[in-house]
Amino acid sequence: MKASTLKSPRSLLLAAFVGSALALSGCASDLSGSSYSRADARAVQTVRMGTVESLRAVRIEGTKTPIGTLAGAAVGGIAGSGIGGGRGAAIATLLGGVAGGAAGSAIEEGVTRAQGVEIVVREDDGISRAYVQAVDPAQVFRVGDRVRVMSVNGASRVTL
Numbered sequence: 001m002k003a004s005t006l007k008s009p010r011s012l013l014l015a016a017f018v019g020s021a022l023a024l025s026g027c028a029s030d031l032s033g034s035s036y037s038r039a040d041a042r043a044v045q046t047v048r049m050g051t052v053e054s055l056r057a058v059r060i061e062g063t064k065t066p067i068g069t070l071a072g073a074a075v076g077g078i079a080g081s082g083i084g085g086g087r088g089a090a091i092a093t094l095l096g097g098v099a100g101g102a103a104g105s106a107i108e109e110g111v112t113r114a115q116g117v118e119i120v121v122r123e124d125d126g127i128s129r130a131y132v133q134a135v136d137p138a139q140v141f142r143v144g145d146r147v148r149v150m151s152v153n154g155a156s157r158v159t160l
Contacts, residue, residue, distance in 0.1 A: 049149075051121065056118040075100050131158045
């Protein structure tokens with residue numbers, strides 16, 4: 001590949017797209033029981049005690065925001081604009097934008113997807129409730145474990 005090719009607008013935009021896809025992985029919120037949002041910090045929480053009745057592995061789907069779609073559409077449109085000339089370039093630009101948008105959306109969803117666990121807890125009030133949160137290697141739950149259910153701002157988490 002020539003040095004001039006690496007500095008072309010298409011190459012730079014492709015690098016920006018890959019960089020934004022990697023940045024999306026850092027933007028994915030941590031859905032584990034050990035993570036708190038800024039709004040939850042220093043907020044009063046309700047604590048209920050219970051016992052783990054069952055555990056089931058689940059997949060937490062990734063985010064689907066316009067960021068991935070728009071970045072992919074921009075990259076695809078620019079890449080498509082370099083194909084052909086005249087009317088052919090316009091059609092390639094349009095098709096490249098559509099295909100890039102779909103690819104960008106799929107990349108965002110895949111990068112932000114998480115492995116989760118469904119935890120059914122029989123709380124001390126006698127009611128069984130299910131909670132889903134991301135797998136946290138620091139907290140390995142087992143059936144029969146005594147746990148705390150922490151609730152704040154409409155969200156709950158299970159902790160050991």
